[in-house]
Amino acid sequence: MPGTPLLEVGRLVHMTPWGFVMEVSVTVNGEVRTVDVEPRTLLAHFLRDELGLTGTNIGCDTSSCGACTVLVDGRSAKSCTMLAVQVDGADVTTIEGLAGKDGLHPMQEAFHECHALQCGYCTPGMVMAAVSLVDEYSDLDADGVREGLEGNLCRCTGYQNIVKAVLAASE
Amino acid sequence: MTVTDTPFAGGVVGEARLRKEDPALLTGEAKFIDDLELPGALWVACVRSPHAHARINGIDTSDALAVDGVIAVYTGTDLADTWAAPLPCAWPVTDDMKNPDHFPVAQGKANYAGDIVAVVVATSRYAAADGLEGVVVDYEPLDAVVSVEDAESDRVVIHEDLGTNVSYEWPLIPDPEGVDAAFEAATHHVTETYVHQRLIPAPMEPRGVAVVPAPHNGDMTLYSSTQIPHVLKVMAALTLGVPEQKLRVIAPSVGGGFGCKLNVYAEEILCMALAQRHGVPVRWTESRTEAAGSTIQGRAQRQTIELASDADGKLTAVRATLLADMGAYLQLVAPGVPLLGAFLYHGLYDVPFYSFTCKSVFTNLTPTDAYRGAGRPEATYAIERAMDALAVAVGVGTDEIRSRNFIPTEKFPYDSPAGLVFDSGDYQPALDRAKELIGWDTRMAEQAERRAAGSTTHLGLGISTYVEMCGLAPSRVLASLNYAAGGWESATVRILPTCKIQVVTGASPHGQGHETCWSMIVADRLGVDPDDVEVLHSDTAISPLGMDTYGSRSLSVGGTAIWMATEKVVEKAATIAAHMLEANPEDLELTGGVFSVKGSPEAEVPLAGVAFAAFTAHDLPDGVEPNLEAQVTWDPPNFTFPFGAHIALVEIDEATGAVDLVDYAACDDCGNQINPMIVEGQLHGGIVQGIAQALWEEAIYDEDGQCRSANLADYLVPSAAECIDMKLDHTVTPSPTNPMGVKGIGEAGTIASTAAVMNAVVDALRPLGVTEMAMPASPMAVRRAIEAAGGGAS
Structure with missing residues (x-):
C-alpha cells in the first residue's frame, strides 16, 4: 500500500509505487529539512535535486575530484560518496551556507582576491575542503595545503593561486 | 575626434583587476547545465557499445521498457529517419577527404567503445540509469584497430564503404627541391620520432544537454555545456532540419572546455530530436567515466621530424611527417587539428626550407579533436625536442642552439618558410629572462657537480621556446584551408540612458574571465567604472552573431571587435556632444567620461549627459539616430604570434625512476x-x-580498444600535491595585427610546457645513455628507458 509504514529502522521506511523510501531529517545550512528519499540516493543528488542546493557540483563518479565536497558535522566529506540516509540527524553545510549576511566567508574572499578560480566548477568543493583543512590544522604551510587538498581537482588554475588563497585565509 | 596614439589611456587596462565572475561562482549562485530547473523534463541515458568494433545483430528493449519510470527506448534503426544529415565535420581539409557517416545513434555497427547504440528516456536520472541495465544488445565483436600503424595498413577497414582507413593526406612543401638539397648539403641531419599519447581533456564539469521545446509554435531552446553556442546553432539546424530562426542556443555557466566542448555532439542532436518527439523538455548529463567514450580526446599522433643544419648548428631545413589518429569518426574540426600545427614545425627559428606532410587515419577509438593548443603543442614538442638532439649533435648548449637559430628581431614581420607572416617577435630577451628566473648557470653547475660525484639523483634542465599562431582567424586563410566557416567576431557596445554600458560579445567564455576583461577595455575608453559595464554572451537570442571561443581568439578577435565598437559609439556620442557644445566633433576629446573641447577645457559635457540626450532624442543633430549603440564585426587580417621561453628543472631518482618537478x-x-x-x-x-602530458596523463587503450584509464581514479589529472609554484615573467611586443596590440594567452602554457619537461627528463638521464623517453614519463617509463640504454643502478 502506498505510503504505509513498513518497518522502522531508526527512521520510518515507506513503500511507494516506486519502491522503498526512507525519511531523512538533516540540518542543512542551519535549517532542518525532512525529506523522503530512495535509500540509494546519493547525498550529492539529495542536496541538488531534492533541496535545490545546486552549488554542490558533481565532477566524477569515483570519489576522485572533490567537486561535491560539503561539510558534514564540520568536517569535509565528498557528498557523492555518501548516501543521503547516512546524514540523517547530521549537520550539513554546503557552499550556499558559507557566505553570511556580512558577505563572503574569508575563504571565499581569499579565493576572489588571489584569483584562485577560473571556470568555478571545482570551486565550491575546493572552498569547502579548504575551510575544513584550515579548521583542522593550524600552522599550515604551502606543502600542507597541497597535501591537504590532494582530493580536490582543478583543471584551470594549476593550483598556484589556490594554495596562495588558502594560506592567506589561514592567517 | 582625436584618437590617441597609445591604445589605452584610461588607466583601467593593465590593472590586475579582480574578476566580476567570481561572486556567483564562489557562492553556488552560478548555474551550470545540470543545475537548470526544468519541470517535467525527461532524462536521457545512452546505451554505449562496450566493444570497440562490433556488429549489432539485434537489440531487445523489453526489459528496459518494463522498468518503473522508463518512458521509451530507441535504437539507431528507430531513429534513422530523424536526421536531416549526419553529425557535422566542418573541416574537410582536402577535396577527397574520406568522412564516414556518423549518426547520433549507431546503425548496424558500433565503431568504438562508447558509440551510442540505443537511448533510454525516463522520468528521472535514476530511472534512466536503471533502464540502461535492461537493454540487451546482441553484439558480434570484430577485430579492433587501435594503433595508427595498424590503421594505416588497412588490415581491418573500419568503414567498409570508404575502402580504407586513411581519411586524408595533406602536404605543405613549398619548395621540395630546396628541402632535398638542404638535407643533402647538411653537416648534421637529426631524425627523431615522437608519439603524442591520447589525452582526455577532462574539464571539471562533464558535458550536459537540456532541450526545451515549444511544440505548438515550433521554438526550441538548446542548452549545452558548450564553448560554441553560435556554431552549434547553425550546425544543429542543419543536422536536424530545425529552422534556424526557431532555434535558440544557450551555454549557461560552463565549467571549463579546453577544446573538448568545441564540438557538435551526438547527445546535443539526440536530445533535440527526443524533445521534438516527446514534446517536453529532455536532458542528459554525462558521467565522468562515460566521458571517455562520449567526449573527444586530444593529441594522438606519431611524428617524425628531421632537421638539417650546417656545422655550427644553423638550421637549413625542417621536414615533419605525421600520422594522426582521428578515432572512429571525424568530429567537428578534427581533420584541421594537425593543420593548426602544420605551419609551426620550424618553431621560432629562421629556416629557409620547410616540408610538412600529415596522413590521418581512422581507428576504433574515441574520436579525437581540438584539445588546448590543438596542433601547436604537437608542433612545438617536435621541434623543441629535436633542437635538443641537434644541440647534442653539434656539441653546444641547448640554450645556445636556440639563440643561433632564432628569427632575428629585425626580420619582423617575418615571412615564414611555411607561408605565414609572423607579426612581431623578439625572442632572445624572453629566453634570457627565463634563464635568469630559473638560475640557469647555478643549476648547470649543480648538475655538473652531481655528475662528477656520480650521484644517482640526476638533475635535468629543459628549455622549450615557442611561437604559436592564434587568434583564429582571417576568414580568407580559413577558406584556403577548406574550413567551412569564417574567423570573424562580433561585438555591440550600447550606452544605456543612465550611462551604464551593455557589451554584447560573440565570444563564449567558460572560465577565461571575459566579463572582467571586456568591461576593462570598454571602461578604459569611456571613462566609466568597469562595474558599470555588463557583458552579455553565450545566448544566441541576446548575442545573435558570434564565432565563439577557442584557439586563443577571444581577445585578439572578439576583444578587438569590442574595442572597435567602443570607438564607433564614441564617435557617435562625440557628434551629439559637439552639437550640445556647439563645437566641431573633430575638436572634442573624451577623457575620464567627459567630452571637452581641446584648448577650451571649460566647454565640456559628461558622457552621461550625452547618453541621456541620445535617449530623449529631443535635440539631436540632423541625420543622427537616437540611442548610443554600435555594432562591429571584425575579421582579422592575420593571426597573432605569441611567443616565449619556458624552462623546467627536474630531479630523477635513478633507482625508482620517479621524476620530481623541482x-x-x-x-x-x-x-x-x-x-x-x-x-x-x-x-x-x-x-x-x-x-x-609529459609526466602523468594518458588515455590507455588495450589491444581490444578498451580505455583502461576512463575515470579520474585511473586517469591522472594532477592534484595540488603534484604541482609546484611557477616563476613567471613577461616581455611585451605588441602585435601590429590589431589596434590593441594584443596576441592571446589561453593556450601558450600548454604549448610550451610539455617539451620543456621532457627535455629536462632526457637531459637528466643523458649520462645514462638515455636519448629518448616516451610520454608520460612515469617511473615505469623512466626505468624502462634506463634499462634499455643499459645504464643506471638496478
Missing part, C-alpha cells in the same frame, strides 16, 4: 596585456596541463 620558470609575450592577473592565471593552468 622548478619551473617562464617568460611569455602575449603583446599588450589587458589584465595581468588573468594572463598569469591562464599560464598557470596551461603550463600544468602541458606538464601533465
Whole structure:
C-alpha cells in the first residue's frame, strides 16, 4: 500500500509505487529539512535535486575530484560518496551556507582576491575542503595545503593561486 | 575626434583587476547545465557499445521498457529517419577527404567503445540509469584497430564503404627541391620520432544537454555545456532540419572546455530530436567515466621530424611527417587539428626550407579533436625536442642552439618558410629572462657537480621556446584551408540612458574571465567604472552573431571587435556632444567620461549627459539616430604570434625512476596585456596541463580498444600535491595585427610546457645513455628507458 509504514529502522521506511523510501531529517545550512528519499540516493543528488542546493557540483563518479565536497558535522566529506540516509540527524553545510549576511566567508574572499578560480566548477568543493583543512590544522604551510587538498581537482588554475588563497585565509 | 596614439589611456587596462565572475561562482549562485530547473523534463541515458568494433545483430528493449519510470527506448534503426544529415565535420581539409557517416545513434555497427547504440528516456536520472541495465544488445565483436600503424595498413577497414582507413593526406612543401638539397648539403641531419599519447581533456564539469521545446509554435531552446553556442546553432539546424530562426542556443555557466566542448555532439542532436518527439523538455548529463567514450580526446599522433643544419648548428631545413589518429569518426574540426600545427614545425627559428606532410587515419577509438593548443603543442614538442638532439649533435648548449637559430628581431614581420607572416617577435630577451628566473648557470653547475660525484639523483634542465599562431582567424586563410566557416567576431557596445554600458560579445567564455576583461577595455575608453559595464554572451537570442571561443581568439578577435565598437559609439556620442557644445566633433576629446573641447577645457559635457540626450532624442543633430549603440564585426587580417621561453628543472631518482618537478620558470609575450592577473592565471593552468602530458596523463587503450584509464581514479589529472609554484615573467611586443596590440594567452602554457619537461627528463638521464623517453614519463617509463640504454643502478 502506498505510503504505509513498513518497518522502522531508526527512521520510518515507506513503500511507494516506486519502491522503498526512507525519511531523512538533516540540518542543512542551519535549517532542518525532512525529506523522503530512495535509500540509494546519493547525498550529492539529495542536496541538488531534492533541496535545490545546486552549488554542490558533481565532477566524477569515483570519489576522485572533490567537486561535491560539503561539510558534514564540520568536517569535509565528498557528498557523492555518501548516501543521503547516512546524514540523517547530521549537520550539513554546503557552499550556499558559507557566505553570511556580512558577505563572503574569508575563504571565499581569499579565493576572489588571489584569483584562485577560473571556470568555478571545482570551486565550491575546493572552498569547502579548504575551510575544513584550515579548521583542522593550524600552522599550515604551502606543502600542507597541497597535501591537504590532494582530493580536490582543478583543471584551470594549476593550483598556484589556490594554495596562495588558502594560506592567506589561514592567517 | 582625436584618437590617441597609445591604445589605452584610461588607466583601467593593465590593472590586475579582480574578476566580476567570481561572486556567483564562489557562492553556488552560478548555474551550470545540470543545475537548470526544468519541470517535467525527461532524462536521457545512452546505451554505449562496450566493444570497440562490433556488429549489432539485434537489440531487445523489453526489459528496459518494463522498468518503473522508463518512458521509451530507441535504437539507431528507430531513429534513422530523424536526421536531416549526419553529425557535422566542418573541416574537410582536402577535396577527397574520406568522412564516414556518423549518426547520433549507431546503425548496424558500433565503431568504438562508447558509440551510442540505443537511448533510454525516463522520468528521472535514476530511472534512466536503471533502464540502461535492461537493454540487451546482441553484439558480434570484430577485430579492433587501435594503433595508427595498424590503421594505416588497412588490415581491418573500419568503414567498409570508404575502402580504407586513411581519411586524408595533406602536404605543405613549398619548395621540395630546396628541402632535398638542404638535407643533402647538411653537416648534421637529426631524425627523431615522437608519439603524442591520447589525452582526455577532462574539464571539471562533464558535458550536459537540456532541450526545451515549444511544440505548438515550433521554438526550441538548446542548452549545452558548450564553448560554441553560435556554431552549434547553425550546425544543429542543419543536422536536424530545425529552422534556424526557431532555434535558440544557450551555454549557461560552463565549467571549463579546453577544446573538448568545441564540438557538435551526438547527445546535443539526440536530445533535440527526443524533445521534438516527446514534446517536453529532455536532458542528459554525462558521467565522468562515460566521458571517455562520449567526449573527444586530444593529441594522438606519431611524428617524425628531421632537421638539417650546417656545422655550427644553423638550421637549413625542417621536414615533419605525421600520422594522426582521428578515432572512429571525424568530429567537428578534427581533420584541421594537425593543420593548426602544420605551419609551426620550424618553431621560432629562421629556416629557409620547410616540408610538412600529415596522413590521418581512422581507428576504433574515441574520436579525437581540438584539445588546448590543438596542433601547436604537437608542433612545438617536435621541434623543441629535436633542437635538443641537434644541440647534442653539434656539441653546444641547448640554450645556445636556440639563440643561433632564432628569427632575428629585425626580420619582423617575418615571412615564414611555411607561408605565414609572423607579426612581431623578439625572442632572445624572453629566453634570457627565463634563464635568469630559473638560475640557469647555478643549476648547470649543480648538475655538473652531481655528475662528477656520480650521484644517482640526476638533475635535468629543459628549455622549450615557442611561437604559436592564434587568434583564429582571417576568414580568407580559413577558406584556403577548406574550413567551412569564417574567423570573424562580433561585438555591440550600447550606452544605456543612465550611462551604464551593455557589451554584447560573440565570444563564449567558460572560465577565461571575459566579463572582467571586456568591461576593462570598454571602461578604459569611456571613462566609466568597469562595474558599470555588463557583458552579455553565450545566448544566441541576446548575442545573435558570434564565432565563439577557442584557439586563443577571444581577445585578439572578439576583444578587438569590442574595442572597435567602443570607438564607433564614441564617435557617435562625440557628434551629439559637439552639437550640445556647439563645437566641431573633430575638436572634442573624451577623457575620464567627459567630452571637452581641446584648448577650451571649460566647454565640456559628461558622457552621461550625452547618453541621456541620445535617449530623449529631443535635440539631436540632423541625420543622427537616437540611442548610443554600435555594432562591429571584425575579421582579422592575420593571426597573432605569441611567443616565449619556458624552462623546467627536474630531479630523477635513478633507482625508482620517479621524476620530481623541482622548478619551473617562464617568460611569455602575449603583446599588450589587458589584465595581468588573468594572463598569469591562464599560464598557470596551461603550463600544468602541458606538464601533465609529459609526466602523468594518458588515455590507455588495450589491444581490444578498451580505455583502461576512463575515470579520474585511473586517469591522472594532477592534484595540488603534484604541482609546484611557477616563476613567471613577461616581455611585451605588441602585435601590429590589431589596434590593441594584443596576441592571446589561453593556450601558450600548454604549448610550451610539455617539451620543456621532457627535455629536462632526457637531459637528466643523458649520462645514462638515455636519448629518448616516451610520454608520460612515469617511473615505469623512466626505468624502462634506463634499462634499455643499459645504464643506471638496478
